[in-house]
Amino acid sequence: MRGAKAALLTLMIASALSGCSDHGDPLEVEGPPGGQDPVSFASDVQPIFDAQCLGCHGAGGNAGLDLRSGLSYANLVGVAANNSAGDLVVAGDGLASVLLQRLTGNPGGFMPPAGPLPESNQEIVADWIAEGALDN
Numbered sequence: 184m185r186g187a188k189a190a191l192l193t194l195m196i197a198s199a200l201s202g203c204s205d206h207g208d209p210l211e212v213e214g215p216p217g218g219q220d221p222v223s224f225a226s227d228v229q230p231i232f233d234a235q236c237l238g239c240h241g242a243g244g245n246a247g248l249d250l251r252s253g254l255s256y257a258n259l260v261g262v263a264a265n266n267s268a269g270d271l272v273v274a275g276d277g278l279a280s281v282l283l284q285r286l287t288g289n290p291g292g293f294m295p296p297a298g299p300l301p302e303s304n305q306e307i308v309a310d311w312i313a314e315g316a317l318d319n
């Protein structure tokens with residue numbers, strides 16, 4: 184009888200503990216793509232430039248735009264565009280940002296010229312600007 188009680192207690196404690204650890208810390212839950220996690224310029228935005236833009240926007244890039252890692256942020260945020268009116272990136276205002284205008288093709292035509300980036304990539308840049316275009 185004692186043994187059975189002790190075994191039952193052990194079982195209850197074990198399941199209570201595992202129930203606890205199953206839930207985890209809600210702050211550590213990874214958000215869905217395009218969800219609540221803030222966009223990181225270095226790890227979310229720059230890789231898009233690296234893969235899609237550097238062929239034409241590296242050293243001495245087209246339209247004077249150098250998007251290489253370590254240089255791109257300073258060349259974009261609060262910097263006047265060469266081929267359009269306005270700044271390339273206006274922190275917090277995607278509609279006013281020439282960078283986002285060009286990614287969505289309007290006005291000025293698509294960047295890259297061969298056709299639009301996947302929408303998920305456009306959204307990363309849009310979210311990054313909306314969140315204040317941080318150097319994060």
Ligand code: HEC
Binds near residue numbers: 237239245291
């Ligand atoms: C095949 C070459 C090529 C690729 C790839 C390319 N661009 Fe361009 N880009 C150009 C050329 C040429 C211009 C200048 C003519 C124009 O404004 O359309 C330009 C202009 C721009 C401008 C306007 C700059 C200004 O000061 O007015 C932006 C912004 C831009 N590109 C962003 C990008 C981004 C971001 C990517 C990658 C997603 C990209 N481009 C990929 C060739 C390219």
